[in-house]
Amino acid sequence: MIPLAPLGVDHILGGAFVTMRRYAKPLFGLALAGVVVLAALTLGLQVLVYHSTKDQMDRMSAAPRSIDPSDLRAVLITFGFVWAVGMLVSLVASSFIQASSAATLHDAVLGRRVPLGAVWKRAWSRTPSVLGVTLLMGVFIAIPMALFALMFFGLMMAASNGEPFVPAGLAFLLLLLSVPLTLWLLVRFSFAPAAAVLEGASPLTALRRSARLVRGAWWRTFGITLLGGLIAFIVAIVVNVPLRFAMPTPQPYTASTQTSVSMSEVYVQMLPDLGPALVLSAIAGVFVQLFFMVFMPLLSGLLYIDQRIRREGLADVLMRAAGTGTPGGPETPGGPAAPGGPQAPGSVH
Template structure:
């Protein structure tokens, strides 16, 4: 059995690697140093998930303050854009509101104005999400070394890396749109089947959907480390993509599994908050045939707003904020784990943790 590769002696006199003889017996190697939120050694799933939670707890100010400020700015810009679009098309709104006066000449400016607002909001959301990913990576850089992470330094570093992370995020968004587009075609094919009894469209679209879904998942995991590489290695978009492919190679299923576990944790926390609120939601008011429709609609609004709505909105914002921070941290820790395993990054991190922190 000792001739089988991997089953023979490990080290002198059959000792496992790192063990030493102290005169009385074999002494296990010392635990790896842990100056920050993770040990500087190959990480298990427990280290990765636990490290993400530890970073959120110890570095809550730079993480959540940066994310809340970015999303708050996004909300202000979106609201201001909506108001400007309404002001610019106010006369057309009034014309459309008149009974029997709906025309394409009045509807077209409204659709164009709010379509531009929606497009701008989606682009701004991508920018903000890229900034948050860069802020998470910049904070984790200090958290791994056990150093403080001032809000101002994290903010400046994250904005400097946002353009490169944004380019990578745009590509990942396109990858995610592949199964969404295939699902939309599948839905349209089902409608066509119900209306015409023809199975030709769904027969063509269903195989496309079944191929697109695993292809998109494979590509997304393959490029998952690109945002972290763009932020931590100051790499350009294409260099970051190549780095991600190189690091994920040989560990695709592990990366997919731990990322899926992190996603399930986020879903579980969200459901744990939402389900009690749904059970505690006020019931709809009873309909009185003698009341006018306006009174019924007003009662509906009152039943859905108030303290319950405020708690729901606040809880949704907090859970979403935590998710936007937690998932990038997990991905960045997976990226560090791959570099520790493939590039001996642990040695570099040990030297960096022992050196004095640079002056921001």
């Protein structure tokens, strides 16, 4: 799949596409399973919200000028709970897909067959660690954004007192500092999910491993990741633009009477024209989402392997593993990678 040597940009990008082609079943199969489960749970949560707040919403819509505070409180609590559960489920699904991509790379770098069951088992066992990495990264990234939000709030308070100039300047300066800092943190910790899966590392250990491997290669990692994101964006355009031109123009709605009609009646009349296009658009959207969710973790995983080849002599280890047929990949025997040097092929976690 890739040369067992320091990788160039063409090897990294080409390796990601080759992996998607050769190992489409474990990659896209598990990603699709994660998306389907997420969609089913999201739909279930929406149904739960509807049935839980139907009476309150009916009373609030019937008397919008005199809303009962207890009804409003019940609706807000229900929506807040469902939103929190939905976000957690979404993070778990995203972490599982990232873990499955890294788990596929575990054997794909040696060109070995990757059974779907083995990838599932390995990915699911490492999903909590990847989820921990995601949550910790979210906390680290939220800090500069929270500082900017506090400064913006201070700007609004000062503006109300007629002194907007100094707070506005400070808020603008903080914005200029928070955006690069957030981007720097994202790139610095971009190898953490791969380290959590391929080395069996805990979330904090994976973050430290990522920071150590990215040190001295931040711009290279950022550039290749940005190029990968641009490729994913181009794929989305190539898929979606033809559908936009192919989508039929709906016929104008003609009411049979002069009375007002509901939007549902309008949609029913337009459905024969828009129905097929909406189905194709939904399929294209799922394809683009799956491509992005698989391609970007593969890119980060290959960048992680490249850095270990350059710094820790991983190529020699992989060559020995490929030559002797010993099971393993870019990990250590029996636990997380040692930070200091080359690693031996380990057992499959």
